[in-house]
Amino acid sequence: MTVTFRIWRQEGTNDPGKLTDYEVEGLTDDMSFLEALDHLNETLVIKNEKVIAYEYDCREGICGQCGVFINGRAHGPHANMTTCQLHMRSFNDGDTIVVEPWRADSFPVVKDLVVDRSALDRIIEQGGYISAKTGTAPEANAVPIGKEIADKAMDAAACIGCGACVATCKNSSAALFTAAKINHLNSLPQGKPEQHQRVLAMTEQMQEEGFGHCTFTGACEVECPEGISITNIAEMNNRVIRASIFG
Amino acid sequence: MTRLNAKVPEGRLEDKWRNYQAKSSLINPANKKKLKIIVVGSGLAGAGAAATLAELGYEIQCFCYQDSARRAHSVAAQGGVNAAKNYQHDGDSVWRMFYDTLKGGDFRSREANVYRLAELSAPLIDHFTQQGVPFAREYGGVLVNRSFGGVQVQRTFYARGQTGQQLLLAAYAQLYKMIRAKKVEMLTRHEMLDLVVINGQAKGIIARDLTSGELKRFAADAVVLATGGYSRVFRLSTLAIGCNGSAIWKAHKQGAYFASPSFTQIHPTALPQSSEAQSKLTLMSESLRNDGRIWVPQNKEDTRKANDIPEEERDYYLERRYPSFGNLAPRDIASRAAKERIDAGHGVGRLKNAVYLDFKHAIRQFGLDTIRDRYGNLFTMYKKITGIDAYQEPMQISPAAHFSMGGLWVDYELMTTIPGLYAIGECNFSDHGANRLGANSLLQASVDGYFILPNTINNYLAGALKEEQETTEHPEFARVEQEVQENIDRLLAVNGTKTVDHFHRELGKIMWQECAMSRNEAGLQCAIEQITQIRTNFWSDVKVTGHDKEMNTELEKALRLADFIELGLLMCTDALNREESCGAHFREEFQTPDGEAIRVDDVYSYVSAWEYGAENFKHHEEALKFEFIEPTVRSYK
Numbered sequence: 074m075t076v077t078f079r080i081w082r083q084e085g086t087n088d089p090g091k092l093t094d095y096e097v098e099g100l101t102d103d104m105s106f107l108e109a110l111d112h113l114n115e116t117l118v119i120k121n122e123k124v125i126a127y128e129y130d131c132r133e134g135i136c137g138q139c140g141v142f143i144n145g146r147a148h149g150p151h152a153n154m155t156t157c158q159l160h161m162r163s164f165n166d167g168d169t170i171v172v173e174p175w176r177a178d179s180f181p182v183v184k185d186l187v188v189d190r191s192a193l194d195r196i197i198e199q200g201g202y203i204s205a206k207t208g209t210a211p212e213a214n215a216v217p218i219g220k221e222i223a224d225k226a227m228d229a230a231a232c233i234g235c236g237a238c239v240a241t242c243k244n245s246s247a248a249l250f251t252a253a254k255i256n257h258l259n260s261l262p263q264g265k266p267e268q269h270q271r272v273l274a275m276t277e278q279m280q281e282e283g284f285g286h287c288t289f290t291g292a293c294e295v296e297c298p299e300g301i302s303i304t305n306i307a308e309m310n311n312r313v314i315r316a317s318i319f320g
Numbered sequence: 321m322t323r324l325n326a327k328v329p330e331g332r333l334e335d336k337w338r339n340y341q342a343k344s345s346l347i348n349p350a351n352k353k354k355l356k357i358i359v360v361g362s363g364l365a366g367a368g369a370a371a372t373l374a375e376l377g378y379e380i381q382c383f384c385y386q387d388s389a390r391r392a393h394s395v396a397a398q399g400g401v402n403a404a405k406n407y408q409h410d411g412d413s414v415w416r417m418f419y420d421t422l423k424g425g426d427f428r429s430r431e432a433n434v435y436r437l438a439e440l441s442a443p444l445i446d447h448f449t450q451q452g453v454p455f456a457r458e459y460g461g462v463l464v465n466r467s468f469g470g471v472q473v474q475r476t477f478y479a480r481g482q483t484g485q486q487l488l489l490a491a492y493a494q495l496y497k498m499i500r501a502k503k504v505e506m507l508t509r510h511e512m513l514d515l516v517v518i519n520g521q522a523k524g525i526i527a528r529d530l531t532s533g534e535l536k537r538f539a540a541d542a543v544v545l546a547t548g549g550y551s552r553v554f555r556l557s558t559l560a561i562g563c564n565g566s567a568i569w570k571a572h573k574q575g576a577y578f579a580s581p582s583f584t585q586i587h588p589t590a591l592p593q594s595s596e597a598q599s600k601l602t603l604m605s606e607s608l609r610n611d612g613r614i615w616v617p618q619n620k621e622d623t624r625k626a627n628d629i630p631e632e633e634r635d636y637y638l639e640r641r642y643p644s645f646g647n648l649a650p651r652d653i654a655s656r657a658a659k660e661r662i663d664a665g666h667g668v669g670r671l672k673n674a675v676y677l678d679f680k681h682a683i684r685q686f687g688l689d690t691i692r693d694r695y696g697n698l699f700t701m702y703k704k705i706t707g708i709d710a711y712q713e714p715m716q717i718s719p720a721a722h723f724s725m726g727g728l729w730v731d732y733e734l735m736t737t738i739p740g741l742y743a744i745g746e747c748n749f750s751d752h753g754a755n756r757l758g759a760n761s762l763l764q765a766s767v768d769g770y771f772i773l774p775n776t777i778n779n780y781l782a783g784a785l786k787e788e789q790e791t792t793e794h795p796e797f798a799r800v801e802q803e804v805q806e807n808i809d810r811l812l813a814v815n816g817t818k819t820v821d822h823f824h825r826e827l828g829k830i831m832w833q834e835c836a837m838s839r840n841e842a843g844l845q846c847a848i849e850q851i852t853q854i855r856t857n858f859w860s861d862v863k864v865t866g867h868d869k870e871m872n873t874e875l876e877k878a879l880r881l882a883d884f885i886e887l888g889l890l891m892c893t894d895a896l897n898r899e900e901s902c903g904a905h906f907r908e909e910f911q912t913p914d915g916e917a918i919r920v921d922d923v924y925s926y927v928s929a930w931e932y933g934a935e936n937f938k939h940h941e942e943a944l945k946f947e948f949i950e951p952t953v954r955s956y957k
Contacts, residue, residue, distance in 0.1 A: 108597050118819045209450070213445045219457065
């Protein structure tokens with residue numbers, strides 16, 4: 074099949090960017106979207122042009138790196154999927170496919186489709202962990218955790234940190250990401266001692282990084298590759314209130 | 321032959337680690353903050369080591385090529401992590417786990433290291449639980465276990481199908497805790513391009529800032545490599561696209577010996593390659609083989625759809641050849657059996673390179689709901705990638721290059737042959753021998769990083785305290801940086817006609833054909849000639865556009881491929897040297913009439929350790945002594 078990729082090109086963070094069209098031939102249905110971009114890059118090299126910078130690594134939907142906007146949707150036309158799991162069979166011969174980087178003030182463009190998501194790491198840095206020194210752990214079964222609690226913690230912990238929730242949110246809010254981590258740790262007995270401090274520090278950092286507020290439009294939940302529920306945000310808000318009173 | 325000193329401590333197997341710890345040097349906490357350690361890699365091994373060393377008081381710089389430490393490829397491991405807890409009272413013990421691991425590796429690993437791996441597995445689960453890893457639980461709150469290939473007890477702990485992700489996120493969180501404490505400086509989007517050795521000791525690295533392209537010098541009192549596996553040498557593998565062997569290869573060229581490079585695990589249950597353009601192979605969890613039955617059509621020319629082929633015309637070849645283990649035969653055996661059927665013309669799928677993994681019988685026996693419960697996420701993933709509903713028709717699976725058991729040679733302290741240079745996790749050779757058992761890779765990476773290295777590195781650094789610290793002003797830093805720059809300049813100046821991927825595909829095909837599931841003398845010799853030719857062609861005809869002082873992903877790939885080509889040569893050389901069949905290394909000349917491996921213990925009971933030479937590699941050996949067990953023939957019939 075042949076498609077036209079309309080791709081955002083931008084040399085660096087402070088340079089202007091623009092959309093450029095590339096007609097790509099010789100694609101097949103079973104190629105992944107990223108393989109189609111690989112193919113385009115090979116043709117650019119042969120034409121003596123610079124390759125398009127984009128991010129990818131595991132190509133199994135788990136590393137969280139390959140986020141781009143495709144035809145106006147995070148990770149392309151399907152719900153709950155990463156870009157690496159998207160295949161060309163989702164498009165038609167002759168399509169024009171618009172590919173843009175994540176758009177959010179807190180995610181500055183590094184080059185072309187690559188953005189800087191280190192703001193998410195800095196939220197983790199403020200308390201997205203349990204302060205446990207190596208060698209201090211009690212026997213694992215000494216602290217029983219009921220299956221429901223462990224499952225609920227796992228539902229939240231499944232977040233891959235791709236940033237689709239931020240990119241698709243009209244407010245560029247990082248509430249789903251932050252809530253997922255807070256609820257994972259705060260719901261486990263090991264995470265309880267630091268729960269109030271954690272929720273306040275992480276939500277404060279979220280604001281400091283310039284992410285917007287959540288207005289419960291629910292777009293994040295639709296695009297989240299792990300299907301993390303928006304109820305996590307409500308729970309986080311509840312935790313913030315409790316932490317401000319009891320913390 | 322040079323005898324390598326593995327520094328195995330004295331005493332009974334059970335006492336060795338304790339004896340080592342009792343006698344190794346310690347450093348006063350007040351002095352630790354004066355010492356700097358570089359950790360390259362931020363996966364389970366690297367993040368665990370960096371966080372723990374920082375807790376101990378050292379100043380740490382940690383490097384990764386991704387945008388965040390959370391992307392390291394440990395994130396992709398699905399199945400679980402082993403630990404000898406004997407929670408199920410099914411007769412598990414440290415000894416049994418040690419024996420299973422040693423046998424699984426076909427008796428080509430070091431007894432003392434393997435025993436320590438099993439010994440430290442139980443506290444590792446405690447440690448991860450304390451960090452908040454949401455391991456699977458019973459309703460009453462205790463931890464659940466399941467079993468994995470090659471063992472008869474339930475010792476695998478798991479967090480759904482995302483165990484690697486959860487362990488990595490825990491280690492990453494500990495790392496960021498120490499970044500906040502300002503004991504770790506994290507350098508993301510930085511790639512190590514060379515090692516700096518001064519007076520025979522590792523003293524720093526040259527790294528490229530992948531955003532600006534700038535080369536930077538970093539000095540330290542010790543360097544720890546935790547850079548993962550190198551199976552991308554095959555191009556198509558289950559590894560992340562960025563996984564590479566460059567850091568360890570550069571360390572090898574600076575003097576670190578490379579051990580058992582040709583031992584690569586081929587995983588039997590990946591999705592088949594569907595076209596030339598394919599960039600990687602996706603792994604399906606091995607757990608599928610618990611209920612799925614593997615078969616190919618008996619008739620070579622069969623063009624019917626799978627469901628139209630009647631039972632009597634199907635060849636369930638694993639059940640036929642290995643009646644007692646059947647579809648659960650270990651990875652090396654299941655992979656080789658699939659290749660044998662595919663090569664004999666029975667392969668299925670568009671490129672005739674796959675075999676069927678059929679759930680029809682299991683669905684009939686247990687019901688659709690049960691199968692959906694057990695493997696639902698895997699069936700969903702399969703559908704996302706192939707568009708096929710595997711509840712309705714069999715999956716197509718194919719063997720794929722996976723874990724590299726080889727890596728930098730390390731002694732019991734995990735130190736390479738360059739003093740002050742350590743290698744931990746998948747990038748060292750240590751614990752898996754010629755074949756790795758399922759759920760042991762997360763384990764090894766974690767205990768290396770959290771428990772072992774932080775206990776052994778002091779022994780070296782205690783001496784470093786007395787010496788003057790080197791700075792990046794030392795002329796050796798300038799010399800190595802200049803070499804790195806010249807290498808980049810030379811690459812950009814070629815301006816040929818073919819892409820980096822073109823050469824990678826060529827290399828991958830040869831490596832897959834001649835140095836993967838089965839090898840023979842003629843094939844390996846031919847591969848060495850062909851790869852030598854690829855090296856020549858690469859350096860005279862590759863084309864890399866853009867320049868080096870910018871983000872240039874094509875240049876990054878080219879630099880890694882240049883190293884993969886050289887590594888491929890060493891892998892073939894190693895496979896040629898070992899005239900026996902063991903684990904993942906199957907030399908066709910050494911098999912029984914019915915196709916089983918013949919191990920030659922009298923001659924090859926050693927670890928190959930290769931010294932780099934510009935013209936050829938020099939072979940050294942570490943003899944493997946089995947003081948506590950008797951190597952036996954692996955049989956899964």
